[in-house]
Amino acid sequence: xxxxxxxxxxxxxxxxxxxxxxxxxxxxxxxxxxxxxxxxxxxxxxxxxxxxxxxxxxxxxxxxxxxxxxxxxxxxxxxxxxxxxxxxxxxxxxxxxxxxxxxxxxxxxxxxxxxx
Amino acid sequence: xxxxxxxxxxxxxxxxxxxxxxxxxxxxxxxxxxxxxxxxxxxxxxxxxxxxxxxxxxxxxxxxxxxxxxxxxxxxxxxxxxxxxxxxxxxxxxxxxxxxxxxxxxxxxxxxxxxxx
Numbered sequence: 001x002x003x004x005x006x007x008x009x010x011x012x013x014x015x016x017x018x019x020x021x022x023x024x025x026x027x028x029x030x031x032x033x034x035x036x037x038x039x040x041x042x043x044x045x046x047x048x049x050x051x052x053x054x055x056x057x058x059x060x061x062x063x064x065x066x067x068x069x070x071x072x073x074x075x076x077x078x079x080x081x082x083x084x085x086x087x088x089x090x091x092x093x094x095x096x097x098x099x100x101x102x103x104x105x106x107x108x109x110x111x112x113x114x115x116x
Numbered sequence: 117x118x119x120x121x122x123x124x125x126x127x128x129x130x131x132x133x134x135x136x137x138x139x140x141x142x143x144x145x146x147x148x149x150x151x152x153x154x155x156x157x158x159x160x161x162x163x164x165x166x167x168x169x170x171x172x173x174x175x176x177x178x179x180x181x182x183x184x185x186x187x188x189x190x191x192x193x194x195x196x197x198x199x200x201x202x203x204x205x206x207x208x209x210x211x212x213x214x215x216x217x218x219x220x221x222x223x224x225x226x227x228x229x230x231x232x233x
Binding site for chain 1: 150152158159160161162165207209220221222223224225226227
């Protein structure tokens with residue numbers, strides 16, 4: 001059973017600070033890792049993807065991957081009120097023989113609140 | 117990023133009727149599209165993978181005869197909810213994959229909110 005775990009929050013961070021979101025996954029065969037942002041009533045929006053161990057930076061966002069620890073995180077620098085949303089961690093794993101569809105497994109998301 | 121559209125954005129139907137939802141990749145060709153369902157305050161649950169020119173692959177517990185998927189072209193996949201019931205009311209979201217296996221990006225459409233009365 002593929003599992004992706006996230007702290008549901010809410011995580012409250014003051015404006016301008018760094019928000020740190022964490023995610024762990026159970027399948028060691030996982031190859032691709034994604035962070036999505038979802039506003040209430042809207043569909044998810046892709047923020048970052050990462051495939052290799054280490055850090056990947058894109059603007060105010062940094063994704064960190066540690067495959068040995070089965071851990072992926074997202075850092076948001078200079079947090080803005082508009083960053084307030086639910087952040088979904090998603091993991092792709094190789095499809096297993098006789099298994100189901102080949103798609104992303106999502107965590108339940110972390111609700112982030114940026115306080116002005 | 118790539119753009120994925122869905123139509124309709126919102127639909128209300130009576131119990132027992134069928135509803136078709138369209139998913140289109142607007143600026144790229146998607147060999148693989150995915151259909152998800154999300155209930156309030158829950159995460160996205162993958163329903164099926166739709167491959168152009170072949171049958172969809174369904175997740176365990178998803179009735180393939182109830183949720184008909186057709187991937188008619190590299191830019192269009194449709195989900196038909198047949199004989200809908202109130203418990204099928206949910207937020208249905210499609211997504212499309214760009215790139216190669218394990219080196220790809222996956223983009224979501226805006227979603228379709230289905231209410232069955």
